[in-house]
Amino acid sequence: MSITDKKQAILDTALRLFVAQGFHATTTAAIARQAGVATGTLFHHFPSKDALMQHLFLSIKQEFADAIIASAQPSGELKQDAKHLWFSALDWAIDNPLKQAFFQQYSMSPTVEQAVRMQAMNTILGFIGDLIEQGQTLGVIAPYPVALMQDNCHGQFLAATRYFIDNPDTWQQASHKEASFNLFWQAMASPR
Amino acid sequence: MSITDKKQAILDTALRLFVAQGFHATTTAAIARQAGVATGTLFHHFPSKDALMQHLFLSIKQEFADAIIASAQPSGELKQDAKHLWFSALDWAIDNPLKQAFFQQYSMSPTVEQAVRMQAMNTILGFIGDLIEQGQTLGVIAPYPVALMQDNCHGQFLAATRYFIDNPDTWQQASHKEASFNLFWQAMASPR
Amino acid sequence: MSITDKKQAILDTALRLFVAQGFHATTTAAIARQAGVATGTLFHHFPSKDALMQHLFLSIKQEFADAIIASAQPSGELKQDAKHLWFSALDWAIDNPLKQAFFQQYSMSPTVEQAVRMQAMNTILGFIGDLIEQGQTLGVIAPYPVALMQDNCHGQFLAATRYFIDNPDTWQQASHKEASFNLFWQAMASPR
Amino acid sequence: MSITDKKQAILDTALRLFVAQGFHATTTAAIARQAGVATGTLFHHFPSKDALMQHLFLSIKQEFADAIIASAQPSGELKQDAKHLWFSALDWAIDNPLKQAFFQQYSMSPTVEQAVRMQAMNTILGFIGDLIEQGQTLGVIAPYPVALMQDNCHGQFLAATRYFIDNPDTWQQASHKEASFNLFWQAMASPR
DNA sequence: GATGAATGAGCTTTCATTCAT
DNA sequence: AATGAATGAAAGCTCATTCAT
Numbered sequence: 001m002s003i004t005d006k007k008q009a010i011l012d013t014a015l016r017l018f019v020a021q022g023f024h025a026t027t028t029a030a031i032a033r034q035a036g037v038a039t040g041t042l043f044h045h046f047p048s049k050d051a052l053m054q055h056l057f058l059s060i061k062q063e064f065a066d067a068i069i070a071s072a073q074p075s076g077e078l079k080q081d082a083k084h085l086w087f088s089a090l091d092w093a094i095d096n097p098l099k100q101a102f103f104q105q106y107s108m109s110p111t112v113e114q115a116v117r118m119q120a121m122n123t124i125l126g127f128i129g130d131l132i133e134q135g136q137t138l139g140v141i142a143p144y145p146v147a148l149m150q151d152n153c154h155g156q157f158l159a160a161t162r163y164f165i166d167n168p169d170t171w172q173q174a175s176h177k178e179a180s181f182n183l184f185w186q187a188m189a190s191p192r
Numbered sequence: 193m194s195i196t197d198k199k200q201a202i203l204d205t206a207l208r209l210f211v212a213q214g215f216h217a218t219t220t221a222a223i224a225r226q227a228g229v230a231t232g233t234l235f236h237h238f239p240s241k242d243a244l245m246q247h248l249f250l251s252i253k254q255e256f257a258d259a260i261i262a263s264a265q266p267s268g269e270l271k272q273d274a275k276h277l278w279f280s281a282l283d284w285a286i287d288n289p290l291k292q293a294f295f296q297q298y299s300m301s302p303t304v305e306q307a308v309r310m311q312a313m314n315t316i317l318g319f320i321g322d323l324i325e326q327g328q329t330l331g332v333i334a335p336y337p338v339a340l341m342q343d344n345c346h347g348q349f350l351a352a353t354r355y356f357i358d359n360p361d362t363w364q365q366a367s368h369k370e371a372s373f374n375l376f377w378q379a380m381a382s383p384r
Numbered sequence: 385m386s387i388t389d390k391k392q393a394i395l396d397t398a399l400r401l402f403v404a405q406g407f408h409a410t411t412t413a414a415i416a417r418q419a420g421v422a423t424g425t426l427f428h429h430f431p432s433k434d435a436l437m438q439h440l441f442l443s444i445k446q447e448f449a450d451a452i453i454a455s456a457q458p459s460g461e462l463k464q465d466a467k468h469l470w471f472s473a474l475d476w477a478i479d480n481p482l483k484q485a486f487f488q489q490y491s492m493s494p495t496v497e498q499a500v501r502m503q504a505m506n507t508i509l510g511f512i513g514d515l516i517e518q519g520q521t522l523g524v525i526a527p528y529p530v531a532l533m534q535d536n537c538h539g540q541f542l543a544a545t546r547y548f549i550d551n552p553d554t555w556q557q558a559s560h561k562e563a564s565f566n567l568f569w570q571a572m573a574s575p576r
Numbered sequence: 577m578s579i580t581d582k583k584q585a586i587l588d589t590a591l592r593l594f595v596a597q598g599f600h601a602t603t604t605a606a607i608a609r610q611a612g613v614a615t616g617t618l619f620h621h622f623p624s625k626d627a628l629m630q631h632l633f634l635s636i637k638q639e640f641a642d643a644i645i646a647s648a649q650p651s652g653e654l655k656q657d658a659k660h661l662w663f664s665a666l667d668w669a670i671d672n673p674l675k676q677a678f679f680q681q682y683s684m685s686p687t688v689e690q691a692v693r694m695q696a697m698n699t700i701l702g703f704i705g706d707l708i709e710q711g712q713t714l715g716v717i718a719p720y721p722v723a724l725m726q727d728n729c730h731g732q733f734l735a736a737t738r739y740f741i742d743n744p745d746t747w748q749q750a751s752h753k754e755a756s757f758n759l760f761w762q763a764m765a766s767p768r
Numbered sequence: 769g770a771t772g773a774a775t776g777a778g779c780t781t782t783c784a785t786t787c788a789t
Numbered sequence: 790a791a792t793g794a795a796t797g798a799a800a801g802c803t804c805a806t807t808c809a810t
Contacts, residue, residue: 144371151351159347179336187379406686528755535735543731563720571763
């Protein structure tokens, strides 16, 4: 087993246990045992349990950001681009249920330091903010405060993934996919 | 100090500390001390720290539900009623920032058992579901799955309160109030 | 419910719980609750939990002593009298399994202060000691140290009752009754 | 100090304190402190205070069994063998007063789970049962139920050790040693 | 006599972290 | 890098007892 293997095994196990039992109910001893390493090994790779959580949080957020940015196909038409992003993001969530469940639990939780959460949020939603401002300039997006709209975006995304994770079969139905985007887009779009 | 006083002092102190420090960082000894009672008294009224949290969670949810139901003034026009409810709910949140912060932290947290959160959710959002179905029958609300719309409602409400708590001065401005309702209502309304 | 009733209910409940769960695992609150009285009431009748145990111990020992003394029918023949006593004692044990189980658990346990156990022992086995000495004078009982023989008596009695409580049906069979007495008597009798 | 040393130090200290103060009056902190280890170390080696007690109970019973089995010198004559065993067992008890006191207190106490006591009993007294049956076949041992005779053996042994521990000087006197065996053997022997 | 809320010292157990090997 | 026995401060919780009503 290589060095990377052990570190990765610790991260994989921590993700699984943090989601299944919560951060505080998961002991470092349990993570080490189920990852097949000694307790001391965990602390060779991460200086503390909090640092392990932080690493997990940021790396998963980054993985998510990379995935949806990689799938972007700018069409020149804002609504079309928004729809593509929305579906990319939901696809990633559906394909990575464990990581999505992790977001549901910890995106808003004080378990992860606020500063870290803010950093991740700004990184990911930073370009979302840019898109909103572009759309407002074009008159396509409603002219409300950007911060309010970003919060709304995030809130609707968490709500949508929660629904699709709770009702997994519905994601196969085009009507439900469309519905989730329509809810989102109607809120954001400039009122006619 | 009457019996009710001590129990209430424990609940008030627990709310304050759970919000300020988080559930796990708050010791039962600290709650008791700051509430002015002995540690044993806390456990006389609540069998465990978890049970105290649960009681707190359910009673605040109930208080919220009672408040907005009490303020309802059915007008016969759905959008008007929705707006009144939305503002009532936001008003309550603005007036009870500690309790709203409690919701932000614990509404989705595994700190509170899922079953308890579900129970609270169904109790509070139960009548919201009814309203959505009525609106759909009338053709005023978009004909999407009710569960999806309930999750969306909840997500948007948490996002809006987060925004207004983070930017307290904006709640005084009519335009921001209107904006938050418009975001919500455009999502819910039947697309034209 | 009269005063005596409450005190008696406490004693009955304590006996039951001490036997079922042990002294330390039984809380005074549990005794009071199951006896149908308030916790304070227990401490009106007994100054402490230890005092309750002591009262229980001595009163049951006394009840046992009274029962076998009352049934005595001196025949002038020592072996016959011993057999009668042995069967009386076993009868009482069989008829009062809860109290006998209490003896099994607490006759030798440091839960009851040594001084109290000694007092009870001397009261009950006092007249046994007298009988042993009489028998030794007559040459019917083996001429070993009286303290050794008393301990032996007590040990055999506890062993016999344990056997009959564990195997309740055997007490109906004359052969088993005879066997238990023979074991006892052969030990005590002057070797031929 | 080796690993074994710390675990053994905990066991030695626990034995000493359980006998001197009783199980419930002995705190895990006191055991750890007097054993010269941290409280956590105790729980590193034993999952709970009860588990520590159980380990102690079984290992001492085993030590006793090993000792008397090791000293056995089958002579071909049953009474002679029984006498040798009886004296071996009493010798062990006299030589290990702490462990014998432990037996007196906990052999019948609900502090140790009944199942554990049964297991120890069957292990130790198992070969005693075999000897009884052999003796009955030969007509040397009284033809009473084996379980009754085993209980009687155990009861007499506890009574004898209690006597010799309470009166330590008597064990030096051949007459008392003989007396204790005679009491035992007369009970067990086939009546003439 | 009866009540039961209140007490608080003290308990067992936990667990992130260290460090000698 | 890897190990896992050892640590000890601190946690949640218990429960015999008191006392104002």
